[in-house]
Amino acid sequence: MQPIKELEKLNDYQKAAVLDQSEVCIVNAQVGSGKTTVLISKIMYLHHVKKISYRDMIVLTFTNKAANEIKERLLSADDGISKEDLVGFGTFHQVALHLLKDELPVEKMGYKKDFLVIAPDEELDIALPIIREKKLRIKFKNRLKKRLEQAIAIQDEAQKISPYQDDIFALIVLLTEEKKRQNKMSFADLIQNATALLADDQPAPRWIIIDEVQDSDQLQLAFIDRLKGTDTRLFAVGDPNQIIYSWRGSTLNVFATLIQKYDASERTLPINYRSSRSILEAARCFLKDGSDLTGIRETGSKIVVKNQYNPFNEACYLADRIEAIHQQGIPYHEIAIFYRTQNQSRVFEDVFLKNNIPHEVSLKKTIRDIPVLNWLIKLLRFSINHDDWSSGIDVLCNKEYGEKRTEKAARKILKEPAADQSELFAKMNGFVSHCSEVKKPEEIYHYFELDRYIRPTASTYGEDKASIERLLKLIIDYIEEKQMPLLEGLTDFVNSSALYGINILKKDIDSHADSVKLMTLHASKGLEFLYVFIIGINYGLIPLHMKSPEEEAEERRLFFVGMTRAKDVLELSFYTNPDDYRVIPGESRYINMIPPQLVANQLAKPAAAVNLQELKKQIQAAKVAEEKAQSAAEIESAESETVIAEPEKRVRHQKYGIGIVIKEDETMIEADFEHYGSKEFIKAFSELEYL
Known part of the structure; x- marks a missing residue:
């Protein structure tokens, strides 16, 4: 690895950004200007020239793809890097999860260290029973997921007033308490809780490097500010012209906010290498x-x-x-x-x-998109976290799999297990003690006796069983690769599947x-x-x-x-x-x-604007009249002794190839194509070419 040679490949603007040693540097990177190249070159320069350990850097991205690309390029360029060196490289949520699991005292927030991560849809699953049980007045329930995201992001108490005059903020308080009781964190909780727990005496990274900084929302900006120590330097790259996620909370003012807040130096990458002029x-x-x-x-x-x-x-x-x-x-x-x-x-x-x-x-x-796997992952979630009532209830009262209990019966089983014995509940309850040493996916399958619960008489039984076996193998492979004990590895996998949506079906x-x-x-x-x-x-x-x-x-x-x-x-x-x-x-x-x-x-150029419905009626009427006229002509032709053959017309169609015109009038044309048979077209839109 020769970082000086790498620098020689950069243009003057890119090189200036990489060499910038300001406390805070914000790089406005025009589309196609080599943003990722600059970001990776900056990391390499800091490590190899400035002797900054990778472990002293936090590198934040907004997508798993970007995070993986950065890590893969670093690992391929530097044989001396271990994956442990790059634990601070990832999406905002991934880095926050790492801090909460490994460095921050989550117990102060009312959580245990083995908390689980839930996706927004699962947060909704917890919220709906609260609304019913507490009889909360919530408007626009069809948009509740988005409303929750927006309301949770509001930190200023003075702004916590519902524009619809309903109980949305009361729901937030109850939802927060229930998530703590079930030992679960949403994506927003990861950022908020990490920000709240980052103390002044917490060891701060020497560098924070941010990709696509324009996509930051208020929670992420607060996280960055709290993560940044007195001596921490910040390098951020982005493009204000590519803010396309404002509905997620990103804002047009990120560049101005960072520049003003930190008195940052500004750099630009103005040259596009990608597109033609x-x-x-x-x-x-x-x-x-x-x-x-x-x-x-x-x-x-x-x-x-x-x-x-x-x-x-x-x-x-x-x-x-x-x-x-x-x-x-x-x-x-x-x-x-x-x-x-x-x-x-x-x-x-x-x-x-x-x-x-x-x-x-x-x-x-993802797992959540496949009914049987969505059911199975909830079964595993409750098996490793008995406080996860929402998952336990869903497993027991699922209409397709499991014991198909009513919600009332499922709640009673969780509250009073001895009152109404459930074999599936007993299996989930005993998983931790019976399966901590499991090494093979089929052992998990047989322990839960899953054949009993996945509709063996259904036409989808074979497909469902194959999906379960594939997921269990993926879990065991994941745990072996991470070299973790089963229960710890299973928790880690469940969190990863929530954060990244483990892609089961396709690449x-x-x-x-x-x-x-x-x-x-x-x-x-x-x-x-x-x-x-x-x-x-x-x-x-x-x-x-x-x-x-x-x-x-x-x-x-x-x-x-x-x-x-x-x-x-x-x-x-x-x-x-x-x-x-x-x-x-x-x-x-x-x-x-x-x-x-x-x-x-x-462009196709019809002579005038066309009313398609009226045109269709006209065409149908014309076809009836034409068929009558054709029948009369056939009778007349049969009585005639002389038949005069007209020269055949040929046309070319982009899809069907060369065809012979069978019928044609001012509006319609019908042609016979060798491999496709007879096709009718409206002339104005046919794009046929006469030969």
Whole structure:
């Protein structure tokens, strides 16, 4: 490892940021400017040149992907690093969990050291029974998870007044007490409790390094401030143009707040290495201040804008387009399709599957998404933490698995175990004493006699059993890798599955498999591809229906993020006939915000606006009339001795290939294709080419 040589690879702006020794340095990193390279170079420089131990650094990220990338690159570059050296490298929640488990006195907060971490959905599971039992008046229960997140984040007592005049803050107090009783912490609790327990005499890190600092919320800023000792230096990198999580609490004022609070020095990384100049120039239109984006690459091709009839037509078009791109030597993994909402991926998955286009969808199927595994993980949670009543009740009264008790009966079993004996409860109660030395996954399976509880007569029995066996093996492998005793390792696994959503069914979207990547605009952040297709740029999708100027600004930043993932080719599309009634037909204003000289339009151009329902009625009436006329013509033709053959018309379709025209009028055309049979098209939207 030669850090000086590594520095020589950096441009002047990057090098200045790495060498900056200010107490606090905030780096404004333009999109595609090598932010991660600078951050990792800074860590290496501090360790190898300034002789700062990795254990004296706290490195905070906002995603597991970013944290893993940093650790993997450090481990590959430096043979002398152990994983223990990097315990302070991770997401905010991961680092807070490490501090609470290993360094801070959680007992002062009313917790035991073996506390469990719960995801937001599980916090909701605890809150709902409290509302019923205490008869609390809570409005907008369908948005309770979001309301809880927002209310919990409010620290100022004077601001704890419900805008809906309900009992939301009374619920927060009761929820906090119940979580302590059950020895559970939510994601927000991890940050809040770590912040509260960090004492002035706590050993402070020499350096705090933060990635994507613009995404910080108030809880995380308070955590950073408390973590920072008098002599601690802070280095943070981010881009205000990529704030796309304000609904999670991130704020536009993070840069200004940090600079003012710590009298920080400011650095910039202004040079984009990723995208062509055409793409950068188009993306610039979506920045609030219209600031310049400096790129070093050539102009490149224009932005392609296509008018698609509907999502199915577009999926067929993209299947052919992507295959053609791949035939030119472009790997599938360099091609991505972005959309605004997750349900937009379904039609593309179906069409790509039929056309043998390898693809991955950025949708994690976690333990919680699989009913039998969600039940099993709760069974294990209660088995290692008998205070976890919400999990115990869910296990006993689950409608699909277990003993299928009523909630009232389940509560009675937990309160008075001897009154109504439950074999499954007895198994969970005895797990710690009977299974502390278990080494094999099948031992856990047989101990709980799980065959009795996973519907052996159901059609899904085989699949459920295989899922359970796979999860138990994953747990045992995890414990062996961590070299922990079973109970300690199981607790650690349960916490990890809550924090990171252990992905049971498929690989993450960032895998190196050669496949087309399908993902939402939010999921695209931090990635890059040679070819990017952003679909559904209709009002109601891109942008979504908005209620405030702040939401409008965030939608624009989100679109900016999506555009700047493209290196060479960017194609945008909108629908004439979107499937969702809430989506407005025709392009949204985002299309028209791009200067015409940067755009290569490939739009269908109907003569006038079309009322599709009326057009459908007209077509059906015309077909009936045509069939009658055709029957009469056939009779007349049969009586005629001379048949005059007309020359056949041929057409080409992007999906179906070359076909022969069977019928045609002013509105409709029908053609026969060799491998697909007869197909009818509305002329205005068919995109057929006459040969």
